[in-house]
Amino acid sequence: MRRLALALALAAAPVLADSTLPAAKWANEQLPDPRQEEAAKNLMLTLRCIVCQGQSIADSDAELAGDMRAMVRTRIAAGEKPEAIRAWLVERYGQWVSYKPLVEPLTWPLWFAPLALLAVGAFLARGRFRKHR
Template structure:
């Protein structure tokens, strides 16, 4: 498999269902990913690549439920103000399956169910921050992308000030020498 970097599906090891991810915009949904290397494909590798391509099509069938997406998972709320509120919140909530994506971006079914939950609750008049808090109570601070000001994140907030200060100090030294 020269020229290919493979990250094999973990379906057979029994973890496929928990790791199935995809980008909504890209319409993905595979546990398999590969990064093509040089464009020349050796001939003897063709059969393997074909088998691999077949596997790409075959595996995800087992990793998805047979139910359609929940109501409001992919539909906007009729009230634009509420939809905007829901959207802002969804962009700052982490998908529990695809852990690097927000639920607004993720193609995972659980993310769809989370979007449906957010929209239903916003439509019922619940405040976005209350919904965020509800999820944090269940999954930990980790589920929210919104950065907090707390002892753990102080270095994060202070770093720009410290770096600016350091820069000013160094620049001052420079100017003095040139004078």
């Protein structure tokens, strides 16, 4: 009987993981100024949800994504520039949070590998077509 109670308690643990606190003010509400809301939305579409990992914070229903949306809207409403907000989030969560990686020595392979592979493919295809003539 104790094992059954323990198994039920462990099975119910994920249900208890969500917070019972209400969402932050700007998590699911738009800013009154349409230009500020557009700037916030554009930024939110380029930031990755830490929980969902495959969605932007604009599309995610995760509680943390709501907190991040609220933070973005609050900072935009306060007059902060989107790139400053992105820089702060990258500093806090790492470069992975951004869908727009920086071009720096560490990320050069990400930017130039596709071009190098295309060049190698074109070279190999050129040689292959010459043999068939």
